[in-house]
Amino acid sequence: MAAVSPPTTTAPRYFGRFELRQMLGRSHASGTWLAVDPRLQQEVLLCVPRAQPQNDKERDAWTQEVLSGARLKHPQLAEVLEVSSHDGWPFVSCVRGQSVTLSERVASGPPPPPIEVVTMVCDILEGLAYAHEAGVAHQDLALHNVLVDKTGHARVAGLSCSLAPLAPGEFARPAYGRQQIRQAAERDVLMVGLLMYRLLVNSPALDDPDLGHAASRIGYEIVRLPWTTPHPVPETLRAIVNRSTDRQHRQRYLNARTLLSALQGWVKTNAEDAGGPLALLLDRLNTVGALPGRPHTERALVATLSQESLRVDDFVDIIVKNPALCWEMLRAVNVASYRSQTVDDGVTTLSRSIMLLGQQGLRKLASGVRAWPGALGAQTSLSGEDGQQAIADLDNELRLTCLAGHIARLMAPFSISDEEASVSAMSQRLGWLLVLYHFPDEAAQIKHLMQPGPPTDEGSTAPTPGMSMEAAAGAVLGVNLDDLSTAVMKHWGMHERLLQACRPLSRSTPVRTPTTPEDTLRVVASLANEMTQTLLLEPQKSAQALHQVYLRYARALGLTAKECNLTLEHAMRLVDGGAPKVAKAVSSA
Numbered sequence: 001m002a003a004v005s006p007p008t009t010t011a012p013r014y015f016g017r018f019e020l021r022q023m024l025g026r027s028h029a030s031g032t033w034l035a036v037d038p039r040l041q042q043e044v045l046l047c048v049p050r051a052q053p054q055n056d057k058e059r060d061a062w063t064q065e066v067l068s069g070a071r072l073k074h075p076q077l078a079e080v081l082e083v084s085s086h087d088g089w090p091f092v093s094c095v096r097g098q099s100v101t102l103s104e105r106v107a108s109g110p111p112p113p114p115i116e117v118v119t120m121v122c123d124i125l126e127g128l129a130y131a132h133e134a135g136v137a138h139q140d141l142a143l144h145n146v147l148v149d150k151t152g153h154a155r156v157a158g159l160s161c162s163l164a165p166l167a168p169g170e171f172a173r174p175a176y177g178r179q180q181i182r183q184a185a186e187r188d189v190l191m192v193g194l195l196m197y198r199l200l201v202n203s204p205a206l207d208d209p210d211l212g213h214a215a216s217r218i219g220y221e222i223v224r225l226p227w228t229t230p231h232p233v234p235e236t237l238r239a240i241v242n243r244s245t246d247r248q249h250r251q252r253y254l255n256a257r258t259l260l261s262a263l264q265g266w267v268k269t270n271a272e273d274a275g276g277p278l279a280l281l282l283d284r285l286n287t288v289g290a291l292p293g294r295p296h297t298e299r300a301l302v303a304t305l306s307q308e309s310l311r312v313d314d315f316v317d318i319i320v321k322n323p324a325l326c327w328e329m330l331r332a333v334n335v336a337s338y339r340s341q342t343v344d345d346g347v348t349t350l351s352r353s354i355m356l357l358g359q360q361g362l363r364k365l366a367s368g369v370r371a372w373p374g375a376l377g378a379q380t381s382l383s384g385e386d387g388q389q390a391i392a393d394l395d396n397e398l399r400l401t402c403l404a405g406h407i408a409r410l411m412a413p414f415s416i417s418d419e420e421a422s423v424s425a426m427s428q429r430l431g432w433l434l435v436l437y438h439f440p441d442e443a444a445q446i447k448h449l450m451q452p453g454p455p456t457d458e459g460s461t462a463p464t465p466g467m468s469m470e471a472a473a474g475a476v477l478g479v480n481l482d483d484l485s486t487a488v489m490k491h492w493g494m495h496e497r498l499l500q501a502c503r504p505l506s507r508s509t510p511v512r513t514p515t516t517p518e519d520t521l522r523v524v525a526s527l528a529n530e531m532t533q534t535l536l537l538e539p540q541k542s543a544q545a546l547h548q549v550y551l552r553y554a555r556a557l558g559l560t561a562k563e564c565n566l567t568l569e570h571a572m573r574l575v576d577g578g579a580p581k582v583a584k585a586v587s588s589a
Contacts, residue, residue, distance in 0.1 A: 025144025029162035049163030069159030076127030078157035103143035129256035137184035193244025236474035265478025292374025334493035346495030408528035424501035424525035431481035
């Protein structure tokens with residue numbers, strides 16, 4: 001029998017008084033060790049830069065910067081125990097507690113699901129946002145300096161600890177000013193985006209495990225989430241992650257708060273106990289109403305309400321030009337107190353709402369709708385040109401919403417209610433209307449992301465396409481606009497038929513011939529909105545775009561080109577009181 005050799009023992013390694021247990025990870029700028037501090041008799045994280053300060057001035061600058069971060073107290077920032085140096089090597093020791101580093105978490109188990117990833121990243125962003133607002137950037141975010149506890153919550157360690165080796169020919173590091181701090185904070189946010197990519201894909205972006213080094217390659221190389229990931233990534237979250245690592249600087253999140261807001265919006269949308277996307281709007285809907293009355297419609301409404309001999313259709317003709325009042329009426333008559341008076345499980349038409357409310361009830365509802373521009377004119381965050389632009393954007397969108405409602409009403413076949421078609425077409429624009437009114441700053445961000453950018457390739461003159469509205473809204477708010485529309489209408493107690501119709505058809509798939517009244521309602525509403533969108537184009541392109549819409553729906557609804565042109569002209573006369581010049585350009589197609 002062969003003799004069994006005794007197990008080999010490795011002598012412990014020390015860094016000053018610290019016993020080094022395990023290297024947890026390193027980047028080009030810093031490394032993190034698991035160490036034992038004999039003074040405290042506990043394990044700590046030892047964060048050490050990869051390069052030594054070149055002189056006393058540089059060491060003092062590093063120490064002051066690290067101490068600025070060490071003084072910050074926040075639940076998502078790891079507590080700093082000591083800032084010192086040993087043999088010329090500066091270091092920071094941090095409390096480890098019962099947490100593990102994110103690198104240990106990734107190595108020890110399966111890839112975390114998206115909701116767990118977002119929860120951790122939100123914690124990281126809260127800590128970074130607090131630090132950035134205090135003038136401190138991390139500068140080397142990595143898996144090895146993020147701590148995760150048993151509940152899945154994260155803390156950031158090693159603020160400003162990094163110190164990259166000097167490049168050849170460099171003899172000193174530049175002093176950090178306000179602009180450099182802002183740029184460092186933007187780089188932190190970019191590294192958070194790369195961290196999300198790493199966790200969702202289970203492999204590093206650009207095959208580069210060093211987030212800081214990968215961040216320096218963004219702009220020259222493209223990083224987008226692949227379609228094959230360990231766990232399916234919802235489309236809205238995909239848009240957020242792709243925006244956070246976008247090749248174009250202007251498209252990315254430029255501060256931690258905006259990325260945090262988008263991710264929190266996505267979490268609320270996907271959390272069953274948070275009320276879904278409605279949680280973003282519920283408080284404001286209750287305090288300032290859904291929308292203000294459309295400008296220049298109050299006088300006509302007051303004149304109509306003062307007459308006793310008008311038919312219900314006459315009231316509908318006036319009310320349909322004021323989307324805020326339309327939805328307020330439908331909301332009012334779909335509450336429990338009115339349900340007993342209806343023959344089915346909901347009211348879907350304005351005429352039925354008028355009959356239930358009566359003139360007195362209608363007058364009371366109309367007086368409760370805020371006059372133009374409502375709360376938008378009083379928001380302190382808007383001023384000057386930005387405020388005027390936000391009001392103009394809402395005014396234009398309300399006009400387009402009315403146009404879509406009138407087109408759907410005129411084009412509805414006999415198999416469906418023309419009023420239901422009108423409400424459905426307007427409802428397909430409800431989510432964007434609510435964002436324009438309640439979140440004007442975010443709406444401006446969405447519009448910015450939709451704008452084309454400069455050419456990405458040298459020598460090319462073609463602009464870089466902007467994001468689609470759906471992708472941009474998801475990237476800014478973390479909410480799909482169609483989900484937002486549906487959730488609000490469901491909160492108002494709308495009929496299931498209207499809930500189905502408020503989701504527009506996908507423009508990437510052919511239009512099929514509807515087989516049920518519900519399908520027809522949705523198709524007609526989608527047609528009306530696509531016709532309306534052609535008016536946003538230049539006059540010479542609008543006619544061709546309208547013809548393409550006609551071709552897309554011709555077989556499904558049995559349309560003619562003349563019918564589409566005349567309907568659009570008629571709707572514009574009804575909404576605007578005359579036929580604008582653009583209508584003539586469209587009709588000449």
